[in-house]
């Protein structure tokens with residue numbers, strides 16, 4: 001059974017042009033799949049249809065053989081627990097510490113007050129320490145999120161997502177707010193943990209060079225359609241022109 005299977009996924013926001021037009025692909029093994037394409041190509045709609053922040057018009061998303069959407073709100077919540085999210089703007093709770101932010105990953109997406117009321121177990125706290133060590137933030141446990149650099153915030157974001165013990169990781173432009181050097185470090189880290197945890201991951205990334213350097217596989221989108229699906233090495237000049245629409249020079 002594929003880890004993630006997307007079939008005929010279509011999204012029409014009612015604006016005429018389809019944001020996603022019958023997109024199909026499967027992820028069979030733990031790998032980092034980069035989704036590239038121009039602005040408006042449908043990359044973030046694809047990710048949002050997977051975690052159901054956006055309701056697809058038609059088509060299906062299956063995670064480890066189970067259909068998304070589950071019917072109930074509880075089912076949706078359960079499904080989202082299995083999907084770790086990493087965001088461009090990190091989405092940390094600014095007034096919480098690094099440790100508290102990581103621990104909230106255990107709860108899924110709950111409110112600030114709920115997260116403060118919850119009593120974490122010893123095993124959960126040990127797990128959070130281990131993850132902070134893994135992302136290179138040992139010693140930062142009690143630092144407030146608002147005192148961190150962008151790169152450090154994204155490291156917290158990665159640790160928080162892993163705290164969920166997710167079955168799938170979705171990364172939505174995780175390096176778009178970072179400088180080139182920090183971007184490479186974050187990609188290196190993401191790639192490392194995905195390999196170690198043997199987890200499939202889908203990453204929206206507008207930087208083609210970064211995608212080619214760190215992804216195992218590239219999906220190219222144009223006008224809501226999948227126009228490339230293959231090895232980064234096969235992303236030739238012509239293929240890039242298919243995806244981005246002509247040559248720049």
Ligand code: ADP
Nearest residue numbers: 013015019037038039040041042043044045046
């Ligand atoms: P990308 O992430 O590749 O930039 P998006 O998925 O954001 O692309 O957008 C795909 C298309 O869907 C675009 O034409 C965009 O304008 C449209 N779109 C995205 N979100 C909405 C929305 N909430 N309502 C209407 N149209 C939307």
Ligand code: ADP
Nearest residue numbers: 051053076077079080081083084085109110111
């Ligand atoms: P609540 O019971 O608090 O409404 P929701 O599950 O609706 O809980 O989540 C609240 C908000 O958190 C959502 O509107 C969404 O923006 C965000 N959210 C929840 N789950 C996810 C997820 N898996 N990925 C990204 N954002 C999420």
